[in-house]
Amino acid sequence: MATICKRLKDPLVYLEQVRQHLGRLPAVDPNTRTLLICGYPNVGKSSFLRNISRADVDVQPYAFTTKSLFVGHFDYKMLRFQAIDTPGILDHPLEEMNTIEMQSITAIAHLRSAILYFMDLSEQCGYSVSAQMALFKSIKPLFANKLVFIVINKIDVMRPEDLDADTQAELQELLKSGNVEMLQLSCTTTEGLMNVRNAACDRLLAERNAQKLKAGTNASGEVTGRLGDVLRRIHVAQPIGGILREPFIPEAALNKMKFDKDDPNRPKLMRDIEEENGGPGVFNVNLKDNYLLADDSWKQDKIPETFNGRNVYDFIDPEIEAKLAALEEEEEKLDGEGYYEEDEELADAAEEDIRYKAELIREKRQLIRNENKMRKSLKNRAVIPRSKKAISLNKLETGLQNAGYDTTAITARARSLSRQSRGRTRTEDTEEGGDNADTMDVDATPAERLRRSVSTARMRSQSTNRRIDGVTDGMARTKAERLAKLGQKKMNRMARQGEADRHQTASIPKWLVAGKRGMGSTRSRVVVVGVYACAAFGGVWRGLMGLMGLMGLDGGALVEFDL
Structure with a gap:
């Protein structure tokens, strides 16, 4: 892959x-x-875009600052607008x-927008007013079916107004030539922006x-499409008979005086009372001022809650007992006519309908749940195709006879093969290459056929020696x-069982290497590190210790020698 990537370096760099x-x-x-903002270079297009939007456009006092x-x-009237600044x-x-100018021409020709053609009458941009008007005339065919503004x-x-008469007349001709409107602004002072x-x-x-x-x-002028659907849904109520009803304003509202804070006769507001x-x-705020009583002097009286052991509100209506008796009489009459019984029956019927629908919903949910469980259980299970399913000899014979074929030879061959397979042993089948797998076991049950196939596969797996598979002779x-031993030699040296062994030995604990290291503790710490390494490397360390013992050296010397 690295070679291919190096070979494809240039195309990949180009794609990047x-x-x-x-x-x-x-x-x-x-x-x-x-x-869409267009015009000569350095006439203020980028400054206008920077003032009306959040775009960070580079503004410089020289031509062709904008190159793309x-x-x-x-946002205007809660609608999103986009303004596009084009190169000069x-x-x-x-x-x-050139390519920079063609970007502007392409945008003007193909984008559906309102064209803002900027002009600089002061000629500080480096181009005369007549040249700017000539450019407007030359690109005017691109403004077809678009709103055009000369800014x-x-x-x-x-x-x-400060121009000479001829230039003003020529400028007015540009406005009369089409649906063109002239607007004025100053990006420096933001006047009219x-x-x-x-x-x-x-x-x-x-x-x-x-x-x-x-x-x-x-x-024919009739409204159709989506707009027609909307208009048909809107209903505006009109007076019957074509009567014209003018808006009515009450006389008191018309004669109401305008509020004047300095007028001494004006009505007091709650704000004035608060001050x-x-x-x-x-x-x-005193809420009792709004009480409607027969005498206004009663507004500030305290109303007791009880009087003579009864609730005061029971005495508010003097006819409350007569009304209560009439209400009880009406209730007894309705009860005698069975009014409430009909309501109960209707309520029971509606409740039964709701219960029936709820039961249907529960059954449907249970069916969906069971179907999902079955689908989930069968997702990882192999589906036996129809062509691989077992078929009985009788069914095969019947189907062929119905189709008009003679099945005598086929039946005799199948039965003879079945007898031969039953008379032979598994060892014979294994030694001869398993010819029994191609025969049709007619009389055996499906369980017996499955047991025989499993036993045959087990015998074959046990008889196979993987170490001699694919080897022609003893020398090979x-x-x-x-070669296998040579390949494993590196793994044995690294104490690995194989290439997939990722076991990490214990690292040196922090308490062995952290802290101050003085002259007295250095040798002891080195000895401890050596002992810890001994535990990690096992037999190798013991062999070195034995060798050093034969040489007459102690363990500390071995540690120093090793480090």
């Missing part, structure tokens, strides 16, 4: 450059409301335009709504064993 370039491209939504499309987003365009034929920028330096944005957005919304209404009508009585936090087998 393409990916980075695509990541830098702006995300333009062709279906949303769009303002920049997209900014803003020079007035020369289309064939002579005069830098009005803090030069306004259209929001007015230009709002005017362009309002006209764009009106144009889009008109197109939607026009698209929803047929040749007179200590202000907020001190004044408390000896050579293979020697």
Whole structure:
């Protein structure tokens, strides 16, 4: 894979450059409301986009600062708009335009948007007013079926009224040539900036709504499609008989005087009463002022809760006992007529219907649950295909006879093969290569056939010697064993059982290596480390200890020698 990647280095580098370039491209939504800003270089297009949106556009006092499309987003009337800043365009034929200018031309031609053509009457951009108007005329065919605005920028330096008569007349001809509107602003002082944005957005919304209404009508003018469905659902109530009902305003509302805080005869508001009585936090609203009583002097009286051992509210209505008697008489009459019994029966019927539907829902849920359990249990189980299922000889014979075939020879062959397979032993079948697997066991039951196949497979697995499989002679087998031992030698040296052995030996504990190390404890710590390594390396260490004992050295010397 590394060789292939090196071989494909150049195409992969090119694809990475393409990916980075695509990541830098702006995300333009062709279906949303769009303002497209175009014009000569250095006329204030990027400054306008930076002021009305959140786009971080580079603004510099020289031409061709913007070399690609920049997209900014803003909200107006709770709707999302996008404004696109295009590179500057020079007035020369289309064939002579470079790649930067062609981005602007392509955006103007193919995006459905409102065109904002910026002009600098002060000529600080380095191009004359006549050249800017000539560019507008040359690219005007690209403005077909689009809203066009001529935006005069830098009005803090030069306004259209300050131009000479001929230039003003030529500018007015541009406005009369089509549905073109002139707007004025200054990006430096932000004068008229929001007015230009709002005017362009309002006209764009009106144009889009008109197109939607026009698209929803047929040749006869009737509204169809989605708009027709919406209008049919809206019902506006009209007076019967075509009577015109004018809005009615009460006389008191018409004669009501306008509130004037300095008027001494004005009615007092609750705020005024609050200020007179200590202000907020001190004044408390008296709810008893709104009581409707026969005498206003009763409003502040305290109402007792009980009187003569009875509830005071029982004495509010003097006819309460007569009303109670009439209510009881009505209840007895309804009960005698069976009014409440019918309600109970209806309630019982509705309740039974709900219970019946609930029972159906429970049964349906249980069926779905059982079906999911069966599907889950069968998900990891092998499904036996129809072609592999066992079929009896009688069924096969009947089917062939119904199809018009003679089954005498087939039946005789199957029965003879079955007798031969029953008369032979498993050892014979194994030695001869298992010919019995190709015969048709007719009279045996499915359990017996399964038991025989399992036993045969077990005998074959036990009789197979994997060490001699694929080896032609004894010499080749000896050579293979020697190569296997050589391959395992590295594993034995590393105390590994094989290539898959990932066992990690115990590392040195922290208490052996941490802390201060003085001159007195260095040798003892080295000895302890050596003993710990002895436990890790086992037999190798014991062999070294025996060898050092024959040489007349002690364990400490061995530790020092080893380290």
